[in-house]
Amino acid sequence: MKFKKITSAVVSCMLAGAVFTGCGGDTNKPVSPSEDNLKIGMITTLNASEQKMDEILKKVGEISDVKIATHSTTYYDNLNNMIMGIDSGSVNEISTYKSVAEYLTAKDSKFEILKSHSLHLKDSFCFALRDDEKDLKKDIDKALEELKADGTLDKLTKEYITDLKKDSDPPAVNLESISGAETLKVAVTGDLPPLDLILADGKAAGFNTALLAELGKKLNKNIELVQVDGAARGSALTSKKVDVVFWAILPIGDDRPSDIDMPKGVEFSEPYFTDEIVHLDKKK
Numbered sequence: 001m002k003f004k005k006i007t008s009a010v011v012s013c014m015l016a017g018a019v020f021t022g023c024g025g026d027t028n029k030p031v032s033p034s035e036d037n038l039k040i041g042m043i044t045t046l047n048a049s050e051q052k053m054d055e056i057l058k059k060v061g062e063i064s065d066v067k068i069a070t071h072s073t074t075y076y077d078n079l080n081n082m083i084m085g086i087d088s089g090s091v092n093e094i095s096t097y098k099s100v101a102e103y104l105t106a107k108d109s110k111f112e113i114l115k116s117h118s119l120h121l122k123d124s125f126c127f128a129l130r131d132d133e134k135d136l137k138k139d140i141d142k143a144l145e146e147l148k149a150d151g152t153l154d155k156l157t158k159e160y161i162t163d164l165k166k167d168s169d170p171p172a173v174n175l176e177s178i179s180g181a182e183t184l185k186v187a188v189t190g191d192l193p194p195l196d197l198i199l200a201d202g203k204a205a206g207f208n209t210a211l212l213a214e215l216g217k218k219l220n221k222n223i224e225l226v227q228v229d230g231a232a233r234g235s236a237l238t239s240k241k242v243d244v245v246f247w248a249i250l251p252i253g254d255d256r257p258s259d260i261d262m263p264k265g266v267e268f269s270e271p272y273f274t275d276e277i278v279h280l281d282k283k284k
Contacts, residue, residue, distance in 0.1 A: 040279070041082045041091035044075040044231040046248070046261045060121070060255045077229040078191045086282060097123070097275040099161050103194050104280065106166040114279040121255065124271030125195075125208075128237060128248035131267040136243070141270045143218035152214055153272060160207035161194055170194045172203040173210045175223045183222045186212060187242040190227045195247070195273075198227065208246060211272065234263045 048056065053073040074091050076082035079100070085091045093114060096104075105111045129137050147153045160170045170193070188208065190198040196208035204225055216223040228236050233245045249261045250268055262268060 038071045038093070039074055039091040040071055040093050040095050041074045041076055041085045042095040043079065043082065044077055046231075046234040046266075047263050048257070048260050050075050056256055056260070075231070077231045078189065079193075080191065086280070093279040093281045095277060095279055097192075097195075098278050099194060099275055100192055101278050101280045103164075110282050111280050112283050114281055121277045122252040122274055123249040123277065124252055125247045125273040125275070126250050126271050127269035128233070128245035128262070128266050129243070129269065130237060130240075131265055133243070133267075137267060137269060139219055140215070140244075143215050144270055144272050146218060147211070147214055147272075153211070156207055156210050156214070157273070160210055164194055169197070169199060170205045170207065170210075172199055172201075172205045173213050175204070175209075175213050175216060175225070178216070178220060178222055181220055181222050183224050184216070184219065184244060185224045185226055185242040187226050187228045187233055187236045187245045188212075189230055189233070189247075190225075191230070192247070207273070212246065234266065238263070238265055 042053075045053065050073045053075075054071070057071065057073070074085065076085060079096070082091075082094050082096075083104075086094050098113075101111075101113050105113060127140055129140070144153075164170055188196050188204070190196055190204065192206075192208075194206050196204070196206040199205050209225075212223050212225075226236070226242050228242075228245075233248065236242045237245045248266075248268060250271060251258060251260055252274065
């Protein structure tokens with residue numbers, strides 16, 4: 001399946017040959033890891049600036065045994081640029097999800113999952129919709145509940161995440177076309193393997209895409225995938241270029257604001273997946 005592509009303006013500065021400060025760091029000035037200056041790369045959230053994220057993590061650190069008060073956050077619009085950041089030395093570590101980190105370390109032995117610096121935080125994954133799409137949210141929540149109840153969600157989790165063979169890509173997913181049905185435009189990053197990714201042949205693959213295929217059947221709608229960079233998810237939704245953003249995250253617990261990835265005018269579906277946040281770096 002081929003994708004429409006929406007990118008954020010900031011990504012152009014990343015691809016121009018250098019990753020500048022404010023666009024993911026300065027590749028010409030590698031940083032050395034120290035307790036006074038530990039730079040952490042992460043995918044851009046939709047409702048918290050880098051400065052705000054630093055404040056949030058500082059507060060989390062105050063109630064944990066992990067010293068993160070002097071750490072600083074560097075945002076990236078996609079996973080590939082974030083990996084380039086750690087390769088170049090712009091950041092010391094990258095923050096991602098355990099399923100993604102395990103996929104990356106299986107693919108490339110130069111990376112390792114850190115045991116230190118981990119705050120043991122978890123996020124739930126949700127659909128993001130405009131807050132005036134009440135009926136669509138209701139239909140999606142109902143479909144997700146049915147997919148949980150009949151075991152489909154557990155089956156997809158095992159096939160595409162838990163039992164995925166190491167060093168393997170998840171298989172491509174066929175999104176069936178339903179004659180005469182309405183089309184739901186869904187924004188995906190295609191950049192969070194094995195949750196979702198674009199294979200070398202341009203086909204969609206991964207857990208999220210497989211879930212979308214099942215959701216389309218439940219909703220009796222055709223699914224049209226629109227690939228967006230992480231930071232462009234919110235604008236693609238609020239400008240009505242897409243109907244749904246897939247994925248958005250909802251922090252678990254009271255240690256972080258619940259709207260960290262929820263801009264004004266956006267509402268979340270019920271969660272469909274939960275994963276732990278871990279840190280990844282290059283082996284010394």
